[in-house]
Amino acid sequence: MATAPQVIALAIELSEEERKVVVDEISPKESVEELARAWSEEIDRRAARVRAGESKGRGADEVFARIEAKLHSR
Numbered sequence: 001m002a003t004a005p006q007v008i009a010l011a012i013e014l015s016e017e018e019r020k021v022v023v024d025e026i027s028p029k030e031s032v033e034e035l036a037r038a039w040s041e042e043i044d045r046r047a048a049r050v051r052a053g054e055s056k057g058r059g060a061d062e063v064f065a066r067i068e069a070k071l072h073s074r
Contacts, residue, residue, distance in 0.1 A: 002010075011019060024032075049055035 011022060014022065046055065050057070
């Protein structure tokens with residue numbers, strides 16, 4: 001039987017589409033459904049905050065600049 005690191009090394013060689021197939025096959029369906037439900041609820045919460053004026057988005061340039069700064073400071 002292959003070890004987890006061996007499986008990961010093999011999975012890295014797969015295309016993105018092939019990896020999706022593998023993940024779909026080995027993921028417990030309940031956890032995938034729960035994750036989808038949780039993300040849907042989070043999206044609804046975030047959208048409601050934006051509509052209520054409690055939160056506002058940031059431009060992509062600002063977000064990427066902040067991420068780049070953090071990466072370069074390491």
